Amino acid sequence: MSALEDGKEYDIIFAGGGTAACVAAGRLAKADPNLSILLVEGGKNNLNDPTVTNPAIYLAHLAPDSQTAIFYKGNKEKALNDREAIVPSGGILGGGSSINFMMYTRAQACDYDSWNTEGWDAASLIPLAKRLEKYHPSDPSVDKDLHGYDGPINITHGDYAPKGPQDDFLAAAEALGTPEIFDLQDFKTTGGFSRWARYVCPEGKRQDAAHRYVHPLMASGNYPNLHILVESKVRRVIFDGNKATGVEYEPATSSQPSIGLSKKVVSTVKARKLVVVSSGALGSPSVLERSGIGGAELLKSLDIPVVSDLPGVGEDYQDHHLLLYPYKSNLKPNETLDGLLSGRVDFATAIQEKNPLLGWNGIDVCSKVRPTEDEVAELGPEFKELWDRDFKNKPERPLMLMGVVSSFLGDHKILNEDKDGVSQYVTMGTYSAYPYSRGNIHIVSQDAQTPASFNTGFLSHPADLKKQVWAYKKQREIYRRTNAFAGELAIGHPQFRPGSKAALSEGPLAPHGFSSIEERRQLKPIEYDAEDDAAIEDWVRSNLNTTWHSLGTCRMAPKEKGGVVDKDLNVYGTTHLKVADLSIVPENVGANTNNTALVVGEKAADIIAGELGLKIEQEASARL
Numbered sequence: 001m002s003a004l005e006d007g008k009e010y011d012i013i014f015a016g017g018g019t020a021a022c023v024a025a026g027r028l029a030k031a032d033p034n035l036s037i038l039l040v041e042g043g044k045n046n047l048n049d050p051t052v053t054n055p056a057i058y059l060a061h062l063a064p065d066s067q068t069a070i071f072y073k074g075n076k077e078k079a080l081n082d083r084e085a086i087v088p089s090g091g092i093l094g095g096g097s098s099i100n101f102m103m104y105t106r107a108q109a110c111d112y113d114s115w116n117t118e119g120w121d122a123a124s125l126i127p128l129a130k131r132l133e134k135y136h137p138s139d140p141s142v143d144k145d146l147h148g149y150d151g152p153i154n155i156t157h158g159d160y161a162p163k164g165p166q167d168d169f170l171a172a173a174e175a176l177g178t179p180e181i182f183d184l185q186d187f188k189t190t191g192g193f194s195r196w197a198r199y200v201c202p203e204g205k206r207q208d209a210a211h212r213y214v215h216p217l218m219a220s221g222n223y224p225n226l227h228i229l230v231e232s233k234v235r236r237v238i239f240d241g242n243k244a245t246g247v248e249y250e251p252a253t254s255s256q257p258s259i260g261l262s263k264k265v266v267s268t269v270k271a272r273k274l275v276v277v278s279s280g281a282l283g284s285p286s287v288l289e290r291s292g293i294g295g296a297e298l299l300k301s302l303d304i305p306v307v308s309d310l311p312g313v314g315e316d317y318q319d320h321h322l323l324l325y326p327y328k329s330n331l332k333p334n335e336t337l338d339g340l341l342s343g344r345v346d347f348a349t350a351i352q353e354k355n356p357l358l359g360w361n362g363i364d365v366c367s368k369v370r371p372t373e374d375e376v377a378e379l380g381p382e383f384k385e386l387w388d389r390d391f392k393n394k395p396e397r398p399l400m401l402m403g404v405v406s407s408f409l410g411d412h413k414i415l416n417e418d419k420d421g422v423s424q425y426v427t428m429g430t431y432s433a434y435p436y437s438r439g440n441i442h443i444v445s446q447d448a449q450t451p452a453s454f455n456t457g458f459l460s461h462p463a464d465l466k467k468q469v470w471a472y473k474k475q476r477e478i479y480r481r482t483n484a485f486a487g488e489l490a491i492g493h494p495q496f497r498p499g500s501k502a503a504l505s506e507g508p509l510a511p512h513g514f515s516s517i518e519e520r521r522q523l524k525p526i527e528y529d530a531e532d533d534a535a536i537e538d539w540v541r542s543n544l545n546t547t548w549h550s551l552g553t554c555r556m557a558p559k560e561k562g563g564v565v566d567k568d569l570n571v572y573g574t575t576h577l578k579v580a581d582l583s584i585v586p587e588n589v590g591a592n593t594n595n596t597a598l599v600v601g602e603k604a605a606d607i608i609a610g611e612l613g614l615k616i617e618q619e620a621s622a623r624l
């Protein structure tokens with residue numbers, strides 16, 4: 001019972017036990033077994049949870065009744081055709097790393113340099129990106145100096161990944177001028193597709209931050225200094241003046257309802273040296289605001305005493321906007337995850353029978369891509385002006401990421417499988433690397449259970465819509481050039497008017513298959529007119545959602561520029577209080593964000609260790 005912790009004291013308390021927090025806590029516990037550390041996590045323990053450890057079942061975490069994700073509901077937004085977008089985020093020990101899609105994707109070096117903060121440039125952070133990984137893929141083209149080989153997180157292509165569909169897809173992409181590149185995670189390359197590695201070990205198990213940085217230490221019995229308190233939601237940080245001295249928490253309602261008529265039990269744990277807020281980009285701003293750190297006007301309106309007036313808390317929210325386009329395919333049952341995700345293959349039986357598909361995330365090929373100058377011109381003069389300023393002479397910046405998932409990613413009950421005679425699918429995903437749109441999230445009550453007011457800001461900048469129009473056309477041209485293509489699934493594509501030249505194809509375009517890249521190249525491109533473009537734009541507004549890559553809400557920047565933390569992650573106007581998660585990221589990264597969260601955790605460990613006179617042992621990590 002978490003209330004038994006009440007009044008206990010630790011050296012360091014992490015408020016939130018997610019990706020960055022597990023990395024930092026594990027590193028620090030190991031650096032000094034006398035340093036007592038507590039992770040207070042709102043969700044459940046993830047230890048050996050088969051839905052976490054078996055990669056293939058990751059979508060279960062996004063089911064409406066999921067107990068492992070937090071669903072942050074956005075307000076109604078005009079740019080989204082009046083939809084209320086929902087942004088799920090990790091809600092279990094290990095945070096996002098325990099429920100994510102496991103795509104290994106590293107930021108570009110220029111992304112880190114764009115943070116413009118001492119100690120957080122590419123030269124400082126690339127060594128940490130190497131330190132965290134044990135990279136298994138081998139190819140003569142890989143620059144070995146850019147990867148790590150003895151870190152805690154195994155990076156592999158998994159123990160199961162059907163090669164035929166990958167070769168087919170890569171040939172289609174090459175026909176359109178986007179060749180295969182072995183290592184797109186070299187911090188600089190764009191312009192091609194790659195066989196994507198994963199956060200999965202050679203034995204097919206997920207490599208989340210808790211299982212790789214925390215659980216092995218606790219299981220060893222050598223680190224009684226490391227503690228976890230799960231199913232406990234942090235209400236606020238407590239202060240003595242402006243010095244953080246601990247946190248107040250309450251049982252997470254879904255898992256520990258209060259008994260009978262008794263009141264919710266609120267407990268306190270004390271921190272002798274440091275409190276680190278690490279509740280994620282959508283959780284940390286609320287913890288800070290409930291603690292009296294945020295815009296003074298908002299805090300006063302909610303009767304919260306102001307500890308530090310920082311209007312930047314909760315502002316500048318960013319994500320990578322995602323669209324998913326499904327296709328019918330002629331792939332075999334062992335070449336997609338549809339069997340498992342539709343329930344046709346029973347999960348428990350699959351575990352019992354050690355079904356090899358369990359070690360697969362179905363995401364074998366992805367890309368970092370840029371449009372040609374002609375394609376940029378087609379998107380109009382306003383877009384071109386931004387392109388010329390922000391991308392044209394910066395070839396390391398992808399405009400979009402585009403990947404292929406071997407499955408239908410929705411509820412299979414909405415498909416007409418019997419009528420269509422199809423039961424295997426492929427989904428193309430397109431997401432913007434550096435959206436211009438910004439949102440915000442702010443509390444509306446002192447009560448930790450009352451959801452915050454959240455404006456995602458998705459598509460609030462018109463250029464972000466144009467990017468998706470380009471990406472829709474590009475991914476469609478690529479996928480229809482594969483031999484696996486068996487038609488476009490109308491429920492997941494724009495509704496073109498009858499008779500439009502852009503109308504969807506019900507079936508394959510090369511029934512006997514393409515026999516060469518040249519043949520794929522010769523397929524006539526689809527023609528779109530202004531009405532078709534309008535149909536795509538409307539579809540994008542009605543269907544675009546999160547890529548689950550939230551960041552930027554407690555930016556590391558000068559205070560006068562809306563910053564919340566300094567280069568050492570200290571919250572302005574306080575002492576003994578830091579933030580360590582993706583909320584501190586000042587500018588977006590052209591990559592899925594798990595790697596950056598791991599890097600932030602590693603950097604936080606170094607900063608805190610430095611302040612305490614400790615040293616993070618690097619090679620020792622390999623023995624975890």
Ligand SMILES: Cc1cc2nc3c(=O)[nH]c(=O)nc-3n(C[C@H](O)[C@H](O)[C@H](O)COP(=O)(O)OP(=O)(O)OC[C@H]3O[C@@H](n4cnc5c(N)ncnc54)[C@H](O)[C@@H]3O)c2cc1C
Pocket residue numbers: 015016017018019020021040041042043062070088089090091092093094095096097099100101102103104105232233234235278279280281283284287547548549550580581582583591592593594595597
């Ligand atoms: C569904 C999904 C798919 C993704 N796919 C990929 C992918 O394939 N590749 C990739 O690179 N990235 C992916 N990501 C993104 C990546 O996982 C996240 O960016 C990263 O995990 C964020 O790390 P963090 O430390 O900032 O926060 P988190 O890991 O989210 O940690 C925050 C933690 O705080 C807890 N918390 C929140 N509020 C409180 C509170 N008040 N009290 C106590 N605890 C609290 C949460 O439960 C959570 O455990 C995905 C994310 C999701 C959600």
